[in-house]
Amino acid sequence: MDCNITVMTTDWLASHRERLDGALTAIRSRGYYSAFPESPSPRVYGETAAEDGKAAFEAHRGTTFALETPGASGTVSSEESPYGVPLDVQYPRTVENGLDELLAAAQKGLTDWRKGGIEGRVGVTLEILDRLHKRVFELAGAVQHTSGQAFVMAFQAGGAHALDRALEAIAYAYEEMSRYPATAIWEKPAKGDPIRLEKNFTVTGRGVALVIGCNTFPTWNSWPGLFASLVTGNAVIVKPHPLAVLPLAITVEVAREVLAEAGYDPNLVTLAAEHPGDGLAKPLALRPEVKLIDFTGGTEFGDWLEQNATQAEVFTEKAGVNAVIIDSTDSFKALCNNLAFTLSLYSGQMCTTTQNLFVPADGIETDEGHKTFDEVGAGIANSISKLLGDDARAVELLGGIVNQAVVNRLELAPEYGDVVLESRAITHPAYADAVVRTPLLVALDAKNEDVFSRECFGPVSFLVRTSGTAESIALFRQTVGDGGAMTAGVYSTDPAVLDEVREAALDVGVALSENLTGQVFVNQSAAFSDFHGTGANPAANATYTDGAYVASRFRVIQSRRHA
Amino acid sequence: MDCNITVMTTDWLASHRERLDGALTAIRSRGYYSAFPESPSPRVYGETAAEDGKAAFEAHRGTTFALETPGASGTVSSEESPYGVPLDVQYPRTVENGLDELLAAAQKGLTDWRKGGIEGRVGVTLEILDRLHKRVFELAGAVQHTSGQAFVMAFQAGGAHALDRALEAIAYAYEEMSRYPATAIWEKPAKGDPIRLEKNFTVTGRGVALVIGCNTFPTWNSWPGLFASLVTGNAVIVKPHPLAVLPLAITVEVAREVLAEAGYDPNLVTLAAEHPGDGLAKPLALRPEVKLIDFTGGTEFGDWLEQNATQAEVFTEKAGVNAVIIDSTDSFKALCNNLAFTLSLYSGQMCTTTQNLFVPADGIETDEGHKTFDEVGAGIANSISKLLGDDARAVELLGGIVNQAVVNRLELAPEYGDVVLESRAITHPAYADAVVRTPLLVALDAKNEDVFSRECFGPVSFLVRTSGTAESIALFRQTVGDGGAMTAGVYSTDPAVLDEVREAALDVGVALSENLTGQVFVNQSAAFSDFHGTGANPAANATYTDGAYVASRFRVIQSRRHA
Incomplete structure (x- = not known):
């Protein structure tokens, strides 16, 4: 880690400070807040944004996505657009016997990432969001043609709102990590001189986090966990749904790009794409290095994770009967x-x-x-x-x-x-x-x-x-x-x-x-104000996003000495 | 629930406000703080306190402890003082076929307890601490003659410091619950009039919590989890170690007394004493109603709990090699x-x-x-x-x-x-x-x-x-x-x-x-400043006390409507 890291991530934090502060205020009041405009209008995003984004999305079709995943073997192409548009994007294929290499690579950058400190990591993650936002039309195309969402919804739920939810997760994590002072002086009254100790408190990640994406909301449902784990000092392996890889491949690409620019190991964020029948999620989820798992999908596999991946904190969103x-x-x-x-x-x-x-x-x-x-x-x-x-x-x-x-x-x-x-x-x-x-x-x-x-x-x-x-x-x-x-x-x-x-x-x-009768609907939740799920009924064991969603993603390690 | 509850618990909160505020300040700075004097000196506690407390402890010997546990069957006496003093205290004996009745009774008061609200519950728990403090010499005797700790240590670690740790847990829980506003107005800009929603956020417990006590530190190691679960809206079943029941029986007695005075169901806190060979912890831990478990003890059973009681959040402190x-x-x-x-x-x-x-x-x-x-x-x-x-x-x-x-x-x-x-x-x-x-x-x-x-x-x-x-x-x-x-x-x-x-x-x-060379020792941790355990190595999966220790003990449930 060279000293440019600190300069760069401080700049990033400073340049995104207003966005973060807005989010921090919003999660306290849980009033209205949005940092990423939900309207894809040219008046908001510029005349060529939609067209450029569409071209960027189209350019992926029929290509091999330029990502390196340690331990991957060959490539895999598994997506089928609900709109009938051939995608044919190839991704590095992660296979079970490559997991040792993948996990080792994921862990390699953890110490530097810890040393980056709270503000350093917040700066990096906010910069990732900012760059994802710059590619929001491209992401919308990717979400549309994997989930089947109509374009405007893909832009909103898969782009702007997903960015808001990710920012919400980062804000909660920042607030949570900042509850503990970096240093303290403990001074106990005693006969004669008081006893004085100087103490340091360091936030450390838990290890490797696994995010298991879903078909319908590849970004919205994956980003909160991904960013909550990353910003708290963990490495993140993203295992997308085989039918919705592209939105998360773009996500991982951007994250790696920003990490590398800041001098961190890009393998702190990796994509583990699989062939549909490979069943990679189970062996990945049971790896002892994996300490955090975020999952969206069916109840059967969610329950399996909760009951079997007991070495990890497991956050699940499963089926329900609304x-x-x-x-x-x-x-x-x-x-x-x-x-x-x-x-x-x-x-x-x-x-x-x-x-x-x-x-x-x-x-x-x-x-x-x-x-x-x-x-x-x-x-x-x-x-x-x-x-x-x-x-x-x-x-x-x-x-x-x-x-x-x-x-x-x-x-x-x-x-x-x-x-x-x-x-x-x-x-x-x-x-x-x-x-x-x-x-x-x-x-x-x-x-x-x-x-x-x-x-x-x-x-x-x-x-x-x-x-x-x-x-x-x-x-x-x-x-x-x-x-x-x-x-x-x-x-x-x-x-x-x-x-x-x-x-x-x-x-x-x-x-x-x-009694919803206007332009608010029971199926919609607003980032920063509405919680998504509660963690209090069988449909989900966690909510986006609250203290419980972030607090166990890191630990505080202290040292002390006479002062 | 009658309206006196609100008056009483508000009074309690007001009368213990300074203590709580001190704790809230301390957990932010993690500097020195203590709310309960650690010196058993007559200058601090009064001339007769030690003698009265000793008499109160002695009075328990050879008696049946006046506690009612739903579903209990007969009594059990299982303690052996490491000092060779016969204790012969009888406690209601919980048996496996009484668990249905116990769990049903524990759940009965949950709705009223939720309605008590954050400040109501904080007031009740602070009052419980205050009354335990009034019995601190009696508790010290009970801790001494079950754990084998010498009297002064039993007074400090088993009394004053344990009270400080319990207060620390309550302070973290109070801060955590207070992160969410009770109400919010969400106002989204729109063409024409803004869209306005009024929202309510209610803190609700997870259900029934189980605290499994240990032989060496029956109060110090049990109180943080007990109070963290209780104050966040849960009912608590306390299963003491068969060799260290009395300190927790007194704890449960005081908690029930305060709950009943405030008009709550006393079965929100119950004692589940068992015969040494009964193995009650396993069937209790696997009950679907049990959503939180705090355990101190051996690695084997701690690991078993983490791997099998997957319906619950499990907080363990196990063995280690310091x-x-x-x-x-x-x-x-x-x-x-x-x-x-x-x-x-x-x-x-x-x-x-x-x-x-x-x-x-x-x-x-x-x-x-x-x-x-x-x-x-x-x-x-x-x-x-x-x-x-x-x-x-x-x-x-x-x-x-x-x-x-x-x-x-x-x-x-x-x-x-x-x-x-x-x-x-x-x-x-x-x-x-x-x-x-x-x-x-x-x-x-x-x-x-x-x-x-x-x-x-x-x-x-x-x-x-x-x-x-x-x-x-x-x-x-x-x-x-x-x-x-x-x-x-x-x-x-x-x-x-x-x-x-x-x-x-x-x-x-x-x-x-x-380099500890003075009057601070590696085996001692100071409440409000030092974390006890980290949750980051195999000796414990949690720390006393931080945000992660309290955040998942409750959920926030919202409702919303047009404003």
Whole structure:
């Protein structure tokens, strides 16, 4: 490590200080804050930004991505765009017998990284974010063509919002590491002279961190853990989902570039791409050097990690059964439109999309008078149909279906009950081979709990006919308590019902959105203000982002001597 | 919950506010702070305090402790005073088939406890500490006659310092919970009017916490976890070591008394005493309701908990091989005296006592000229002999041997190498049946790593003959890296050696004491300033007390609505 490191990372910290300070203020107030503009408009990003970014994305197609991964053997190409666009990007292929070399390389730079200090590491990570932001249109293209998100969503959720979440994680980590003084004088009163000790406190990472990415949100779900681990002094191995490698390859490339410029070992951040059948995550997760694991994906593997990778702190986001209780409303149209947007956005392929809508069999009271159970279903179905009536506009909301498993589930779902709204295949005007589907809405009786108590990931939601709001709340408690949920909502004009649902949400540990009728949706969380997941129900054992998410990613080691 | 709760707990918080504020300031600066006077002097505690406390302790002997534990069946009496004093206290006996009832009772008060709010819970826990402090002499007697600690040490480590550590845990938890606002207004700029949401954030416990106590430090090692879990909104089941129940029975009694006075369910804190062979900890630890576990004890069971109780956050303090590297000194006498105290205090039965003293075969440079390896050993041995020369004074430092297993280990240890100082049995002037032993010092070659790389808990230390300080440091890295350590020390006049050992200590994740020659000892840690353990080596997966120790004991659940 040469002395230029300090100069450079201090400069970086100084140049991004305002952004960090804004984030630090925001996580204390949890009010509105955004450091990275979410609008891809040329007025914000410049006239050529979109075009340049698209060209940069297109330039990756059919090439070998210029990344070096220690221990890798040959290359692998595994992505399939939901839009039917051939990607054919080759990545270095990590194989099980290369893990010794990979882990050794990851650990090599740890001492220098520790010596970089809190502010040094914060400077480096903020610079990485800044450079990722400069490539946000390219990243949006990469997210779009791996996850299937429509472009604007890919730009926002996969770019600007993901950067905000990463910054949030860095801010929490910075605050957490800064709780401990670097030095202290301990002076104990005693007969005669006091006893004086001088003490040093050093933040040290835990070792190697593993980030296991997902198909639907390769950046948004991976960056918080990646940056939380990196900034706290750990090396990070990123294992992307085989169907969504490019966004994380770009991420790793940028991180390595910045680390190397600052004189650190670029192998502090590596990409471990695998062939789909290789099952690399298990042997990686069980390596004794791996002390931190961030995972987004299915419950089965998340549970396996929690139960088996006991040498590591494991942060998981898994499946859940998100619920909305519909009791009554003073804005029926707005309720229907709000839920229609939630169910349609990214074809319901968000971990936060509502699956179960609990509605009394007798219907509900509204500003338009009493609505029967069927009328509530019809209202939501109509709003969806209207929202998605124009194919060209619909595809910009729906995006593509991320993989064939979702299509398979969707095709089975009509058999579960009475179809309130059929799913429709849409031909994408720009991508003839894109797989696009509108949401399916199926009505079920409360007794069909075997159906609605399991996650049916994709554009499938259930309108569950309950004996009344009391049963809706009971089913909400039961399904979320047992199956977990990332989100929950309630519509009611009755303060007593709202109180009861709030209590139920606290008891089962899920965040609650009440009477959303405007431009905020139950499936969306705002960085710096909303927590994503709670860590208090089976859907996730952690939240983005709080103290618990960062505190155990490092340790404080002291030394002391007479002063 | 009636409205008096709020009034009472607010009063409690107000009346203990200064104590809390002092603790909050101290954990930020990690300078000197103590809220509970460590001197048992009548000038501090009053003329009759010691006598009253002794009487209160004595009054427990031969009685049934007045505690109710749901699901308990009959009583159990399992303690044996290392001083040979019959205790014969009966406690409600928890048995495996009573766990359903115990867990149900523990959970019953959780909702009210959550509703008590951060400040309400902090007020209650501070009041519990205050009342424990009022019984500190009684607690000291209970700690003395279960752990074998001498009275003054039992008063300090088992009373005043334990209270300080508990307060430290409460302070960290208070700060941690207070990082999140109770309410927030989120206002996002938009075309036309901004979008406004009102949000609530509620701290909720994880569920039921289990504290598994140890024989040697029943209060000091249990209170941080107990209070960290309780104040963050959890119910706590305390499972004491069968040989050290009374200190925790008093603790639970006081906690229940305060909880009940404040209108909370006293079963938020329960005692689960068992018969020595019952093996209650395993079934308790695996209960799905148990979300937090604090454990102090052997490595085997600690590892078992970490690997099997995966439904819970597990905080463990296990065995280790504490080391001191002796390279050179400018105060040979002070070095010997300082180490003699460390090895003698509580007969070396602290998890922080030095086991391995690494000394070059060629000896070391000192202010008294060159000292051979044998002279270094003799210097330390002489200091120990002088320190313990008078039996009546020696027993006040040594205390009693906690249990027969320690005696057995001690009796085997002379065979490991060359005895530098023999262990001596001392007859306690006040307790004829007390088992008292002085430290044994055995010289070994560096090649006998199979001996010194394992913990030999008790009054046994090894003087390890190395080829030089380079090998001492290498062995330090190896033994602490593999076997863990709670403490480490170095003596050197060479800044380059000190730097190298500091780096080694950071790499293997152990706290380092440098050149201690005065009234501070490597085996002692000061609450609010020194961390106890690091969580960064195999001896413990957590530290008392930092952000990571408290952050995952609760979750934050939000609700939001249009404002």
